[in-house]
Amino acid sequence: MDFRITFDRIPEIFDKYRPRYCDELFTEIITVSDLNSSKDVLEIGPGTGQATEPILKTGCNYKAIELGENFTEFMENKYGTYSNFDIVNADFETYDFGNQTFDLIYSAATIQWIPEEIAFSKVYNILKPGGILAMFMTRSDEKSANEELYNRIAEVYKEHFFVKKRYNCKMKYDNVVNxxxxxxxxxxxxxxxxxxxxxxxxxxxxHCEHITLEEPYKSKFYTGVRKAIMDAGDKIIINDTIPLYLAQKPL
Structure with a gap:
């Protein structure tokens, strides 16, 4: 099972319910990269574009590479009116960029799906001297604000959540310096x-594993989660951290 294309099954739901990033994040990236209409930018795996429009609005020469066919079509429909928008439906790991290089390459919760030795080496090779690599995502803490509810939901997972394959992110972002x-x-x-x-x-x-969850587990799992939250007042509080990792190719 290739988890990289799991999300491509649900573009509309993915776009509606995935958490958004904060304005401060994009301000930081745009400032560090000094983005303007003369700069070339690559986004790796944009999905449905939760991290796309703030970069597009700088007027940069934006290019995206997206593995999912449905995501690619979604992106074309969403941002195709921008004259500086371009997207290719291809696998970053094998795609030949030719002589094309970039001032900024960024990934919103995507680069961790690529083996480290491929991801960092290839990004380095197609960055211009002085170019920036930006990596970010959302990390969610569902325990701190509602520990009792968290524990009840954990019991539902233990009882009903059985999938054929588990996802494990092995990328260590700090290794970019190597x-x-x-x-x-x-x-x-x-x-x-x-x-x-x-x-x-x-x-x-x-979530990728949840998309693959099948019956008879799926219905019982979601029924259990729903009951746990309803019993807790129909409310769950999630504390999100949005981490940004920046690195530069030497001049």
Whole structure:
């Protein structure tokens, strides 16, 4: 099973329920990269474009590479009116960029799906001297604000959540410095989400393992999660951290 294309099954749901990033994140990336209409930018695996429009609006020469056919079509429909928008439906790991190089390459919760030695080496090779690599995602803490509810949901997982394959992110972002990058920096921002039972179930249904969950487990799992949240007042609080990893190719 290739988890990289799992999300491509549900583009509309994915776009609606995945958490958004904060404005401060994009301001940081745009400032560090000094983005303008003269700069060339590559986004790896944009999905449905939760991290696309702020970069497009700088007027840069934007290119995306997206493995999913449905995601690619979704992106074309969503951003095709921008004259500086371009997307290719291809696998970053094997795609030949020819002589094309970039001032900024960025990934929103995507680069970790690529083996480290391929991801960092290839990005380094297609970055211009002085170019920036930006990697970010959302890390969610569902325990701190509602520990009792968290434990009840954990019991539902233990009883009903059985999938054929588990996902495990093995990438260590700090290792980027082992591939020639310099000026490695980390920064993060905090956000809080409050969801009801239906919203939470819609959100977790966009996780890769949850997409692959089959009957008879699926119905019992979601029924159990819903009951746990309803019993807790139909509310779950999620504390999000949005980490940003930046690195630069030497001049």
């Amino acid at each position: 591939y020639g990058f310099v000026n490695y920096k980390y920064k993060d921002w905090k956000k809080v989400r409050t969801l009801n039972a239906d919203e939470y179930i819609s959100y977790i249904s966009t």
